[in-house]
Amino acid sequence: MIDPGLIGDPDGYVPGEAVQGVWRVGEDGKPTGEFVPNPRYGPPEDDFAELTESRHWLDRLGEQPAVAVRESIPGILDEQVPGAVLEWVKILDAPRYLTGGRPQPGDADRMIVTRAAVALSFALSVTSPGGRREVLQGVFSWIAVGLDRPSERKDQVWFDLRAGLDRAEADLRERIHLVGRAPEPGTP
Incomplete structure (x- = not known):
């Protein structure tokens, strides 16, 4: 999940700090529903x-x-x-x-x-x-x-x-x- 307030174009460069976190994907390739927050999230x-x-x-x-x-x-x-x-x-x-x-x-x-x-x-x-x-x-x-x-x-x-x-x-x-x-x- 990307914080749109920290980037210009979501299809362009996204600094690591703008990523709020990710959803885990299981071995079967399907989302597990578990959200993992990014500890570096914040102003780039x-x-x-x-x-x-x-x-x-x-x-x-x-x-x-x-x-x-x-x-x-x-x-x-x-x-x-x-x-x-x-x-x-x-x-x-x-x-x-x-x-x-x-x-x-x-x-x-x-x-x-x-x-x-x-x-x-x-x-x-x-x-x-x-x-x-x-x-x-x-x-x-x-x-x-x-x-x-x-x-x-x-x-x-x-x-x-x-x-x-x-x-x-x-x-x-x-x-x-x-x-x-x-x-x-x-x-x-």
Whole structure:
């Protein structure tokens, strides 16, 4: 049983906390009539475990990578719908990473990281100023270049709705070279 007040579209992403419970089904495939409540039922909460437990180098996002990602999303949403309010974010799969660099002078086994990227598959809940709730899914990508020259560092994020993680990982390979580059003449 799903609490419709905690989700947008019942055919879309449903966070585990929105499930009030389940009815047991017997070995014969028929309901037993026994209802098992969900101990986690309640307002959905952020879940960045897939990011924070990845053990990947995330220093470029600061001491708290989940906070850095979480704090960047409301601005993106507000650009699309002024006054939109982010309720919760869940990272759904293991992140995809891309890191580039150059050899450390005098040490062929070490690299100086010059650019890095991460793509995160997400589901999030946002409410419009009118109170309408939408649960969105997609991929959030963050690319940072100039990591070896902090005064010249450039960051850019992408928010690709309804995109898959495989596609976003492929996009990282192109996008990581676009950040910080001057636009071609005649392009906006």
